[in-house]
Amino acid sequence: MKSSAKNISLNSYDDIFSTEETREDEKREKVTDMPLSELHPFPDHPFQVWDDDSMKETVESIKEYGVLVPAIVRPRADGGYELISGHRRKHACELAGLPTMPVIVRDLDDDAATIIMVDSNIQRENILPSERAKAYKMKLDAIRRQAGRPSKENCAQVGHNFDGKRSVQVVADQAGESKTQVQRYIRLNELTPQLQQMVDDKKIAMTPAVELSYLKPEEQTLLLDTIESEQATPSLSQAQRLKNFSQEGHLNEDSMLAIMSEEKKPEKNDLTIKADKLQKYFPKSYTPQQMEQVIIRLLDGWQKKRQRDQER
CATH class of the missing domain: 1.10.4000 (Flagellar transcriptional activator fold)
Structure with a gap:
């Protein structure tokens, strides 16, 4: 009887441990090899996938080592799975001729999926x-x-x-x-796609672009025509004037042309370094003027050293 009771007790412990291990396994995220045909892009995915040198390196790495970091996906209502992170890896797998890629399936709502999608790409x-x-x-x-x-x-x-x-x-x-x-x-x-493209192409700088974003859509369309006719993009001061005219209700074809045809004033190129960034390099008793004097002396010495190096 004692032996039987002991056996029952041991079996019970085995059942308990087995159940706990099963629960832990369920909590762990499992990596699954998923057919590429089952993987669909995230709706309105903001990050483009380029066939550039970086993609070529990714393809070669996948051919040699496989996909080292699984993609994150979630089930789609229309069937298959929606990529949350891993759009570049999927494309690289396609170029490498692989039929599947490793993924982790998560049950996420739209907002949680969006946050993960952005965070996994923004860096x-x-x-x-x-x-x-x-x-x-x-x-x-x-x-x-x-x-x-x-x-x-x-x-x-x-x-x-x-x-x-x-x-x-x-x-x-x-x-x-x-x-x-x-x-x-x-x-x-708030910019039209054409003006956004000009910012991407570095034809319009970031700061003027922000000012231009306050123009009405029809005013932005008119601006594109003016840019083409004048073969010039607005400076910061011109963009600010365009914004002010728009807000005052005075921006039209004539006023826009007058602003855009003005000779551009050279933009200020001041450099400002915050004192708290410099303070750790100086004694606490140093005034901003004293710090400036030391910095200028150091820069003079650096310039002279560069000149000597160039003469060798």
């Missing part, structure tokens, strides 16, 4: 201004919707339970940008 190099603008806007909207319906799942995804006023700061902090810079990027979404 990439060579992101175009229009891509960053759209991505920041998508994430901001998702966070604001989540703030309206806080839950444990939402808080875990974003990191906190945010209200709408702090949402821009959240996007900025998580992207390593200033709040002002994020707001400037988001303003680019």
